[in-house]
Amino acid sequence: MLKSYVDAGQVADLTDFVKQNPDVTSRYLPAVLKNGEINGKTYALPNNNVQPVVLYFNKDVFAKIGAQPPKTWDELMALVPKFKAAGVAPFSLGGQSKWPDLMWLEYLVERIGGPETFANIAANKPNAWSDPAVADALTKIQQLVDAGGFINGFSSVAADSNADQALLYTGKAAMVLQGGWIYQGMKKDAADFVKNGKLGYTTFPTVSGGKGDPANVVGNPSNFWSISSKATDSQKKAALEYVKSGMFTEADTQALIASGAVPVINGIDSKLAASPDKDFLTYVYGMAKNAPNFTLSWDQALSPAQGDAMLSNLDQIFLKKITPEQFVTTMNATIGK
Structure with a gap:
């Protein structure tokens, strides 16, 4: 912007x-x-x-299955069936609001390709979206969707009304990837949950073979x-x-x-x-x-036209209505607009 x-x-x-x-x-x-x-x-x-995106988790839900927060993407994927078996959604997601979807793409691209991948996109370099890290990240998102990683009906959950974080502190979901700003909301809406030390938080997992520094944030x-x-x-x-x-x-x-x-x-x-x-x-x-490196949220770093196209098409990725390749082609066409 x-x-x-x-x-x-x-x-x-x-x-x-x-x-x-x-x-x-x-x-x-x-x-x-x-x-x-x-x-x-x-x-x-x-x-x-400052408001980095944080991986929040419910300590009680983790204790219920005897697990620790994931440090790698493989560990994250391995937790999905364990939480599902316990009747808990692995991740809450405010899919109706669309912008929370972006946090997944931002961190995965950062972990896989490093900050240079998005720097080239933001600089409007031709075919910058064709960087392999983008398609790899989108593929991992769809694999997580296929595994049942997100709460049922996530596309109707609104982050703008704090419904996604409510699923976390009520124990219906084990984790939520969200901005640092939701802590202030949970202090108000779930005071005992926060005060009693039930809220955990950690960084986004690393991805095997990735170029990104684990300390980088978005x-x-x-x-x-x-x-x-x-x-x-x-x-x-x-x-x-x-x-x-x-x-x-x-x-x-x-x-x-x-x-x-x-x-x-x-x-x-x-x-x-x-x-x-x-x-x-x-x-x-x-x-x-x-x-x-601290990468600004992509929808704020890109032009309004590019940002809108990105959120709309990313929503389609989460809903499995388009492929990573279709996303890349569509976004390459927005470069410079």
Whole structure:
């Protein structure tokens, strides 16, 4: 999305500003800060909390079958029949909302092909969707569907109403792949489940033979501030002054942490450790802080037209209505649009 604004000349280049103000750039987690750059220039700066995609699990359900959260894709697939035999869906999925489907494709492509695969797609390189990692990831998704990995009727489950996470904390599903933001919702909707330590969380499994670093993450690095290229000099000066001294005040940082969110800045370890939510917040902070690469959610990184086509066709993949090859052909045709 940012690239679309940059290509249209609608946002100001902040490269000189960040070079002249190293205290601003050193404030941020490096992997998050990179997402404000296009072609080596800075056009946006992070402004709130980091939200990687996390694999959540119900500890009671895992204890019921004597299992541990999967560390590899093969382990994940091996858990499917065990949970089904126990009468529990292995994974919840808000398929009606479509965007949760994308988390599966993003992580699988990252684990199989590394961040370069999507970087080429985002750069609109010809036939970038033909990278073997994409078809491999789509094939694995359909194999998981065939194995009964997702809850029955997943295409009618709405993530926008938190129905997918409810299946997790009520024990109807063992796991859900979702954004870091749902923790705040579960604190409210399933307070005892969270407070009593029933909620587990881990990283997405590795894939045998994959090129991706297991520490890489996908999701929403942050929301970002940009400055309109049409702003007057005085407006730009005021905006940049706010970026320098008005963002991430002590009060703002504490308010984010109190809400169950993780600010995108360095040096907050002790603040997180003092929070009632310290276990989750510290874990998520570590994911983002230690990530060699943090890939922005694809539907936000691509143009609106490409993003819409991707979600519609990925929905068809999950429903087994098209093949991986058909998905690749369709998406290659959207490059540059």
